[in-house]
Amino acid sequence: FLVAALDQPLTSRSFFSSHWSAATASGRTSVSAAFHSVIPLVCSCCVCTSRFARAKRLRRRSQGGSEHSTKGFFDDWARWVEDDFVAKLDLVEESLPSEFARRIGTVPSSSKSADGSPEAIIESRVWSGQAPDAPVRRVRYVSVDAGPQLQAFNAVVYPAPSHGLQPVLGVDVLSFNSHKRQLFGVDWAPMLPESGHIEERIAPFVRSIYDDFEAFRSAPGGKVYGESPEFFSPYMFFSRPEGPEAISAGSELWRVFTRYFDAYREVLSDSPVVDEVCSAQAQERQDAYDAWHAERDPALKVFGNMFGEEWTE
Template sequence: MDFYKHQMSVMKDLPGLREVTGNIPEEYHEAVNEKKKCRLYNRVFESDHYRKIRILYYDGGPNTQVFNSLLYPRYEHDLPVLGIDFLAFGKKKHLTVMDFQPLHDSHVVDFEPTLQSIKSNYPELGGKMSSKFYDETQFFSPELLFARFEDPSVVHEKLLPAFTEYLSYHIDMIKTNKPNPAIANQIYEKQREYDIYSAERDPATGMFAGMFGKEWADTFVYDHLFELSRH
């Protein structure tokens, strides 16, 4: 996928980037269901500025394609998590969710004006998220990019450039932010709250259970996607 390739190319320039996928059990690096012809790939990185960058690609053939990524700043940075979720169901049904997900109401950097400027260039991505799984008032900013669309041209003409700009801004923001060790415990707790909230509501758990089994899915989501057992 172009999104995966772009993110990997940008990440190469992150100071101290290293892959740490080997720190999780091998069965969670890749999962395959030959009968249903689906495959999941999971990679994890860290850098001097990010304590964790998780990239997941789910290939369900032409019926289901998923690109998901989360970028967690190190605890010394009072900055939002960058959350990315792009899904395609067949050729006509697309779902986009991307946001600088705030951990609290007063981050040290006021990132919303820049995001607002970027978002204004992509009105097709300015929809309102359903409350079926998530509450927009918790861990989402007003500059959330959300869209359901059928026109495949939107993917490369709007979504890809918006993704590029959001990702670049998050990286620029964290590189220029001065780390503050005094806030590490506070940010640790806020990121843990975010992980709990996300794991309990992630609709992908059901999809993974249907493809790879419930036990695998629960352990993968709670212990490896969000690492709740490690806190």
């Protein structure tokens, strides 16, 4: 995931980078790239269906069995994305292949605490825009539940290229070792590195949020992506919060997350459709964004250890 990569090193080995990527690197297709090849599930009751599916998953968890007996720590974050973001847009949930929608792996013994779960569960959901003028191309979130060793939530929103060079929105929130280490990051990733582009497309809409919560910000590291990474804005909100209450629903960082997402939805909903030339440029820059992250992704080793190298590749 993004924020852990920005805060290297987390452990003696590389950990999560941005799984906002959906590209191929060195001829290998990443797990997130597979998400982009699936066929949308056309269903007039898609919102009700997705909520039913989510409730069913939570019931399975509460009943024990092969899943953890408690819900994932960031389930409230996932629920908000579905009910308060996706539901307000003209999106349809995609039917992922079962092997990518959910997988149960094993927490490596070297990372396992005495009271930790031996299982690691990764779940993914994807929605896509259907109308020709839909402002959003795709929304995806991934959650990882490895008991007290790791709880993680990542969501990314790709704008429709037909709406021009709009930024890509992403959030990561992670908890390690029973909340002893926590990371949070949310950003509107610019499609062009020029400051003028950022001041036009991003600053007017998130600067006030960024400033209002200054007391909760931390300076990210630059080990993985460098000091001036191409696809990060100066308004990326990064934090190393302490204690589970700091990343719970209703916390100050929760407010940052929801306000970044609400502002983004409003901007995209009001954005006009552009001509084919501008649309092609926007698609090209989103592809470059994916490729850039895929080349710098240190998450494969960790996912390989938890879920198997073949599945991860």
